[in-house]
Amino acid sequence: MVTQRPPGARSIDQILTAARARLVRLTPHEAYREVSGGGVLVDIRPAAQRADDGEIPGSAVIERNHLEWRLDPASSARLPWVTGYDHRIIVFCQEGYTSSLAAAALQDLGLHRATDLIGGFRAWTAAGLPAASGGAGTVTLAPGAAPA
Numbered sequence: 001m002v003t004q005r006p007p008g009a010r011s012i013d014q015i016l017t018a019a020r021a022r023l024v025r026l027t028p029h030e031a032y033r034e035v036s037g038g039g040v041l042v043d044i045r046p047a048a049q050r051a052d053d054g055e056i057p058g059s060a061v062i063e064r065n066h067l068e069w070r071l072d073p074a075s076s077a078r079l080p081w082v083t084g085y086d087h088r089i090i091v092f093c094q095e096g097y098t099s100s101l102a103a104a105a106l107q108d109l110g111l112h113r114a115t116d117l118i119g120g121f122r123a124w125t126a127a128g129l130p131a132a133s134g135g136a137g138t139v140t141l142a143p144g145a146a147p148a
Helices: 012-021 028-036 047-053 064-071 098-108 120-126
Strands: 039-041 089-094
Touching: 012 098, 028 039, 028 089, 028 120, 047 120, 064 098, 089 098, 089 120
Parallel strands: 039 089
Antiparallel strands: none
């Protein structure tokens, strides 16, 4: 069993720090304002978390394992509204860790305005912003996303 980190490998903390260094992350209130101006909130949490904790009305649910395929404008599996590289995509997860990695991956695809929500869904609800019960039907499910 290999117990030492292989040469060139990074810890998850290093990977997260590098991802966040590339992003202009948004507070919940900033994200709310950007959605009013055409930004798209993308919920990457699994169905069980959405069912237990709730959803942000109007968000698009694209589970993490489908994200790049659904949002890459060059992918045959992209969503119909993904027509170019200038979309303002604001990714969120439960607490704002996985979403940072996901937003950096979207930037790698050329979606240069992709970012994430600081503190994730928990911070959004703590800020008193609109939320709904899981499964309330207030979100758009991308193909492959399970309902809450």
